[in-house]
Amino acid sequence: MLVNMNEVLRPAKKNRYAVGLFNAVNLELARGIISAAESLRSPVIMGTAEILLPYGPLEEVSYYLIPMAKKASVPVVVHLDHGLTYDTCIKALELGFSSIMYDCSTDSYEENVRKVKEMADIAHSYGATIEGELGHVGDNEGSAEGSDHLADPSKFFTDPKLAKDFVDKTGVDALAIAVGNAHGAYKLPPKLDFERIKTIANTVDVPLVLHGGSGLTDNDFRQAIKDGISKVNIFTDINVAAVEAEFKKFQSMDKGLIDLIPAAVEAVKQETMNKLRLFSSDGKAGMSSAPSYGASDIEMITKLVAEEVAKYLKK
Secondary structure, three states: OEEOOHHHHHHHHHHOOOEEEEEOOOHHHHHHHHHHHHHHOOOEEEEEEHHHOOOOOHHHHHHHHHHHHHHOOOOEEEEEEEEOOHHHHHHHHHHOOOEEEEOOOOOOHHHHHHHHHHHHHHHHHOOOEEEEEEOOOOEOOOOOOOOOOOOOHHHHOOOHHHHHHHHHHHOOOEEEEOOOOOEOOOOOOOOOOHHHHHHHHOOOOOOEEEOOOOOOOHHHHHHHHHHOEEEEEEOHHHHHHHHHHHHHHHHOOOOOHHHOHHHHHHHHHHHHHHHHHHOOOOOOHHHOOOOOOOHHHHHHHHHHHHHHHHHHHHO
């Protein structure tokens, strides 16, 4: 079933587990992600990021992500991650994405607040949720998601004192924070500032998001979730798992692309299941919150109620 982030992240925050976001720039990735979530009865978030659009255009990605989410037997959020422009975020909402991230983290604080507040109002009018970022999560070399190499990530850590002000002023439904994490594969073990996570979690009411999850240790994840992280973004791990499975399959046979597809889907499924178990979201599919409705939904419900009232008055 297609839901927005509030419906899966609020229960996660309350019950101290996390929901994974897995980018799906093609059908094989999406199939593996959905299969994993249904097998473990876990809510899941899948989508794409603006920087990944050259590999899967937004409109084309929407053709399979949204129908698959609606058909799924578990709650599935379809999310635009790291939307960098106003137009891309609006297009995602018009296509039916149930959630977006508007990343204005490289702007000044005042501009970040202004732009995200404007987009939050628009997203909510669609019945969609929105994620913002305070501080800035950079990228490791070769990252497919990031855009900035940070020599000293600590200079861009999220300020706990500003976090509440940002959330209150923008109306975001989730907040991505910078605490020593980065996009892509880590060359050296990252040092997450767990005390900062805990402080921010105790300061704001919305769920917190950890970007750059691929490459962190299992203990890093467990501690971060314990301290207040409710959403973890993963891409590198499933991306690499898919291509390694295809390469292994290709070496063992002299056939075509369709012979590689099942291997990729299964590899993505297994890697996604590993993460869902690690985040403790397995078995939590029934813990989603009550659904929220957008303007179109309310209009439809109002029309149905009016029709029923008219039938009653004719009796």
